[in-house]
Amino acid sequence: MMSQEKNDEITLVGADQPAGQLLRHYWMPAALAVELGGPRPVAPVRLMGEDLVLFRREDNTLGLMSRFCPHRGVDLCYGRLEGGGIRCSFHGWHFDQTGQCTEQPAEPDGSRMHERIKISSYPAVEKNGVIWTYMGPGEPPAFPALDCFRAPDTHVFAFKGLWECNWLQALEIGIDPAHASFLHRFLQDEDPADGYGKQFRDKAAQSDMPMTKVLREFDNPELKVEETDYGLRIIALRDLGNGQRHVRVTNQVFPCAITIPMSNEMTITQWHVPVDDTHCYWYSMFTSFGAPVDKEKMREQRLKEHRLPDYAPLRNKSNEYGYDPEEQKTLTYTGMGLDINVHDQWAVESMGAVQDRTREHLASSDAAIVRYRRMLRAAIKSVKLGEGDLPLVIDEATAKDIQGPISIDAIGPTEEWESVWTDRDAGRRASCTWDAALS
Amino acid sequence: MGSKITVHFVRPDGSVEAVEAETGESVMQAAVFNDVEGIEAECGGSCMCATCHVYFDDAVSSLLPEAEEEETVMLEDAAAEVRPTSRLSCQIKLTAEMDGIKVQIPDRQY
Numbered sequence: 141m142m143s144q145e146k147n148d149e150i151t152l153v154g155a156d157q158p159a160g161q162l163l164r165h166y167w168m169p170a171a172l173a174v175e176l177g178g179p180r181p182v183a184p185v186r187l188m189g190e191d192l193v194l195f196r197r198e199d200n201t202l203g204l205m206s207r208f209c210p211h212r213g214v215d216l217c218y219g220r221l222e223g224g225g226i227r228c229s230f231h232g233w234h235f236d237q238t239g240q241c242t243e244q245p246a247e248p249d250g251s252r253m254h255e256r257i258k259i260s261s262y263p264a265v266e267k268n269g270v271i272w273t274y275m276g277p278g279e280p281p282a283f284p285a286l287d288c289f290r291a292p293d294t295h296v297f298a299f300k301g302l303w304e305c306n307w308l309q310a311l312e313i314g315i316d317p318a319h320a321s322f323l324h325r326f327l328q329d330e331d332p333a334d335g336y337g338k339q340f341r342d343k344a345a346q347s348d349m350p351m352t353k354v355l356r357e358f359d360n361p362e363l364k365v366e367e368t369d370y371g372l373r374i375i376a377l378r379d380l381g382n383g384q385r386h387v388r389v390t391n392q393v394f395p396c397a398i399t400i401p402m403s404n405e406m407t408i409t410q411w412h413v414p415v416d417d418t419h420c421y422w423y424s425m426f427t428s429f430g431a432p433v434d435k436e437k438m439r440e441q442r443l444k445e446h447r448l449p450d451y452a453p454l455r456n457k458s459n460e461y462g463y464d465p466e467e468q469k470t471l472t473y474t475g476m477g478l479d480i481n482v483h484d485q486w487a488v489e490s491m492g493a494v495q496d497r498t499r500e501h502l503a504s505s506d507a508a509i510v511r512y513r514r515m516l517r518a519a520i521k522s523v524k525l526g527e528g529d530l531p532l533v534i535d536e537a538t539a540k541d542i543q544g545p546i547s548i549d550a551i552g553p554t555e556e557w558e559s560v561w562t563d564r565d566a567g568r569r570a571s572c573t574w575d576a577a578l579s
Numbered sequence: 580m581g582s583k584i585t586v587h588f589v590r591p592d593g594s595v596e597a598v599e600a601e602t603g604e605s606v607m608q609a610a611v612f613n614d615v616e617g618i619e620a621e622c623g624g625s626c627m628c629a630t631c632h633v634y635f636d637d638a639v640s641s642l643l644p645e646a647e648e649e650e651t652v653m654l655e656d657a658a659a660e661v662r663p664t665s666r667l668s669c670q671i672k673l674t675a676e677m678d679g680i681k682v683q684i685p686d687r688q689y
């Protein structure tokens with residue numbers, strides 16, 4: 141039975157909090173690369189409660205540092221991008237990408253005060269449309285060889301969205317395979333041919349059945365949860381009643397990501413990144429094993445549902461997520477439209493800014509959540525004791541072996557469920573135009 | 580309302596914490612309601628997490644009802660060593676005969 145203290149331990153993200161300290165041992169998405177795409181490549185970033193300014197330097201490398209000028213506290217996002225850094229618009233103090241103050245033009249000639257002024261800064265690197273940072277102690281870990289990083293830029297599309305809740309409840313919905321049969325239930329199926337770029341709108345695996353039908357008609361999956369070197373493999377088995385079984389393989393990638401199938405061609409690797417204790421972004425990397433991703437179409441689909449520059453969803457608490465009781469009777473389980481992201485957003489935001497886990501009752505459908513929290517608490521304890529053996533905190537050599545993870549839907553004879561998904565995945569990798577082979 | 584009994588929780592280092600509990604409560608609740616460290620009960624007592632793992636003395640073990648299948652299966656997932664006297668404390672209801680029992684807390688639950 142969780143005490144408030146135990147809930148705080150796994151949710152709060154400040155630099156002095158247990159979960160915040162653990163999360164700082166990992167690369168985190170800080171922005172989408174397109175956010176620096178305009179004529180002036182500067183963007184505000186708020187990550188784990190810290191306000192930062194992200195910018196692209198003249199030599200194309202990235203800088204990420206504290207957002208507020210240490211002189212009088214004004215906003216460096218409106219500073220002048222020059223000399224490989226940012227010059228504050230208030231009194232002209234200049235900071236390089238390491239956060240070091242290099243000039244204070246309003247000070248007397250020969251003043252060396254600037255040498256003592258440095259603001260915090262963090263490394264920033266771009267990978268397949270996402271800009272990543274590391275805000276923790278020591279050297280950052282190596283990036284694992286996940287499909288979303290191995291695939292060429294043409295086969296990965298990245299997007300993000302803001303949710304007004306703590307990161308953990310956002311992650312936990314992604315490792316709860318049973319909810320898809322309810323929260324995302326469609327009372328009528330769409331034509332899978334119109335499903336490009338959308339979750340659950342393809343045909344189920346190699347069958348002619350729409351995935352929405354499988355989820356609707358088989359709503360009591362059996363779950364298998366297994367610890368792996370990257371986190372958890374979560375398999376949901378649905379008996380289709382004709383000697384066939386639907387196998388859906390999803391994953392938790394430590395500490396705050398999931399990798400799940402989207403369509404037969406694409407997977408989604410999605411990080412749930414704390415903005416602060418009560419807000420988070422989901423960052424998704426849609427990875428295609430087939431044709432190059434139609435990024436324009438996928439971005440357009442998603443921009444229709446979000447506002448810029450903060451990528452806040454247009455459907456939200458202030459307009460009841462577009463809730464329509466008539467629609468709830470005839471078309472969707474939630475009455476909140478066809479975008480499954482909105483369903484998830486409603487579910488996790490409606491729990492409250494930080495879910496009060498002292499009052500919850502976990503059940504058998506929460507098997508992966510239970511398992512994940514054990515890994516999380518073990519890792520938090522390891523940080524606290526300075527033991528240092530954290531999942532996915534790895535060197536380059538080990539990182540090469542952390543591949544996949546396999547995320548796929550497959551259908552096969554009931555008793556062969558253990559091989560149908562690996563076989564189907566192997567086939568998809570074999571015909572992939574980029575090197576997706578698992579070693 | 581049940582009657583009051585005493586339960587002795589033995590920490591991994593051998594020290595003992597005696598708490599007053601009520602019959603009808605689970606051993607897990609007796610621990611959690613009294614802030615006994617080392618019994619986590621992440622799932623709140625649904626037999627879903629194995630973080631309420633404890634060891635009983637042989638004598639007490641024989642007093643206890645046999646574990647249901649759910650408990651036996653979940654117990655395999657316990658983080659610490661599983662012994663013949665291992666149980667999930669959320670599944671053990673306190674009775675008057677259990678007054679004064681010792682409950683050993685394992686070295687870890689995660």
Ligand code: FES
Nearest residue numbers: 626627628629669
């Ligand atoms: S409290 Fe979770 S199994 Fe006992």
Ligand SMILES: [Fe+2]
Nearest residue numbers: 313320324484
């Ligand atoms: Fe969902």
